[in-house]
Amino acid sequence: METLGGPGAGLAIALENLFPPLPSELILPLAGFTASRGDMTLFEALFWTTLGSVVGAVALYLIGAALGRDRVRAIAAKLPLVKLSDVDRTEAWFDRHGRKAVFFGRMIPIFRSLISIPAGVSGMSLPAFLLYTTAGSLIWNSALVLSGYYLGEKWHIVESYVGVLSKVILGAVLVAVVWWIVKRLRARREGQESR
Template sequence: MDVFVKTMMDSFGPFGIALLMLLENIFPPIPSELIMPLAGYEAAAGRMSIVTVILAGTIGSLAGVVPWYYAGRFMGEARLKRLADRHGRWMTLSPGDVDVANAWFRRHGVMAVLFGRLVPTVRTLISVPAGIACMPIGTFLIFSAIGSAIWTSLLALAGYLLGQNYDAVEGYVGPVSNAVLAVIVLFYIYRVVTFERSHAAEFNRDDREA
């Protein structure tokens, strides 16, 4: 998988990084925890500057959260939960996930958008309650950009620092990145397989509370 990511970067440069990060935020085929360290590693090899890598990753990440914002704004909480009810198995999104994101946003307000970008399980979904609450798009983009820049910088710089010791880590980059991807794929399969059970538990709980 690291070969695929490197090929995207070699073929499309910064646009490839931005595209991968955009897709990671809409539906995560490859996680940012893999994309950005590899991009930083490529920067250390002199193929592009670390500043370009961070800017590309931030722009792609920012573009990827906008659809979720507008989904929340135009669909509303009830319709999104029905969507999760119907198609959540493959999206690995349950109605309870929407509730968690809403609770996080209500508790922390606009700062949830900034700091939510640093929390893997919240990073994408926090855009939904921001849209539901009709947060001004300018405010949403500013706080999202700051949070995304921090996240992509940390990951890219980690890869960049590894790249400074190229001879020592060259043989480990591929196996480690493949192991990270394997864990994420297994987690996705687990979510798909167990979705009905967790989903049913959520609605049974709601029925009891009602």
């Protein structure tokens, strides 16, 4: 960020979208801190990080669009424990709540990147996707960039608090996945016993 300024912050966030293990809760406060030192303006930090978020999200949206509904269904049909009815329910849910999911998903660690793929698969209109992605990203980025800007040398504190939130969300997702697998295995076993 010191070398490339705002475009460097945008590039880092675009890569964070494509490779979620790169934590936005580290990159964004650092961009704010860099702005507080005068290496870029606060406006540049917000503009470039939001642009980077949108560029990364659009790349994932295009991957989802390229996969398409039929390919996703074909892949799901080959997965153990997954039923096509699961895909249908997920698709119906996304059709009803896709815009809210994209908007709020941009503010939830882990889901920030992943929400773009079902948006592309479902054929959500690109203008709507861009609108909700930009709005959600701007809110998330502003909160973390401003935190880093005002905390100055203590910008890294933000990562520890948001990192806890990320771990809680990841833990909840893992519990839900394990619960789903156990439920599906029980249903399969009961189906085999009733034959």
